[in-house]
Amino acid sequence: MEFQDYYKVLGVATDADLKAVKTAYRKLARKYHPDVSDEHDAEKRFKEVAEAYEVISDETKRAEYDQLRKYGRGGQPFEAPPEWQSKAGRKQGPQGDFSDFFENIFGSGGFERGAANAFRGNEDFTSRRGRDVEVELPLLLEDTFSDEARPIEYLLPHYGPQGRLADIRKTLKVKIPAGVIDGERIRLKGQGGPGFGDGPAGDLFLRIRLVPHPLFDIAGADLNIVVPIAPWEAALGVKLTLPTLTGKINLSVTANSQSGQRLRIKGKGMRTRKEHGDLFAVLKIVMPERSPAQAEALWQELAEKAEFNPRKEWESS
C-alpha cells in the first residue's frame, strides 16, 4: 500500500492547529465536493481530502499518524510496523471508501457506517441496505425514439464484515423507454450494492447522457440542423432534401433567404414523454473555395448590376 501524506493533501503544516485544519478542509471540500465541483477528478480528490481530515482533525488518530509518518513518505510503498495497533478506530466517514492505507492503520472496525449508508449509522451491521450506485448511460439521439433493450454493465462495491472486497461486475438487460431526455435518471430498484446481512440491496440509478450528434444540436425538446446553401440558392430559392431523425424530408428554401434564418419543421424534433419538439433548419450561406473563370465573370457582372450595399447601416454613424 502507498503511504498517504495527509498534511500535503490538506495543504497544512505538520504543526497546524485544529482551526487551520478545519479551514483547509472546508476550502478543499467546497472545491472538490462531487455535488458542486467542476473538477474532472472531484470525487477522487474529495475522498482523499475527507480521509485526511478524518485523521488530522482527530487528536488520537493524528498522534498515531504522526508516529507512523516517521516511517513513510507520500506516494511510496508503506508497511505498518508489525506490532502496530490503532487505539483510535474509525468514526463516520463522509464517503466510506477510504484508502487501503487508512484501513490498515486505523482498521475497518467502524467502516460500515460510511460504507453502507452514513445516515443509518446507529443500525447494526447485520441488517443494512446496500449502497445506491449511479451509472452514466450514453445514448444516441436516434435511440430515444425506440424502447429497445440494451445491455448495461457496471461495477458494484462489495463489503464483507472484514472490509471492502473486490467489486462485483454485473450485467443487466434494460429496456430504456422511448422519450428519455439528457440528464434524466432511471431507477432500477434493488440492482445497486448488495445489502449487508439481511438488509435489502441498494438501487441502481442510470443517468441518461445523450451523445453529441454529428448533424443535430439539442435545444430543449427542439433540434437544430445547420443547412449549408450556395449564395445563388439563397438568392433564387431551392428545394432540398433534409435529414431528420426519422428519415429524409423535402424542404423549400424561399428566394432571398438570409444566412442564419431558421425554418421550422413542426414535430420533427425530440420526442420526450411530455412533448414533441420541432426541428429548426438554420441556413448557412457557403461560398465555393474557388470559382471557375466563367463563374468569376458572372460574379463580376452581378457586382456591377446588383445595387446592394450590405454596410449601409455604417454610413449613418
Added chain:
Amino acid sequence: MMQIDYTVTFNLDDACLAIGSEGSLVYAIVDHGIVEPKGDSPQDWLFDLDMICTAKRAVRLQRDLHLDWSAIALVLTLVEERDRLRTDNQNLQAQLQRFLQN
C-alpha cells in the same frame, strides 16, 4: 429483462428509505423548499425520482460541507442554474462551430 416504472413515486416512508435518512431530515429539506413534494400534509406527501436525488444531494452537502439548510437550498439553486447555463452554452458553442467551420 428489467422493466422500468416511470411513474414511480415515494411516500414519506419510502422517501426516507430511498434517501437513507431520518424523517426529521426530510422534514427540514421540505421546510426549506429544497424539494416540494405533492400533497398538503406529510402523510399525503409524494416524492418523484428527481426530488429523491435532490434530497440525497442535500443530505451529502450538509454532512460533508457542514452547511445549514438555507445555504444548501441556495447552493442547489445556483448549481442547477450553472448546469443549465453550461448546457445552453455548450449547445450554442456547438452550433456556432458549425457556422464558423466550412
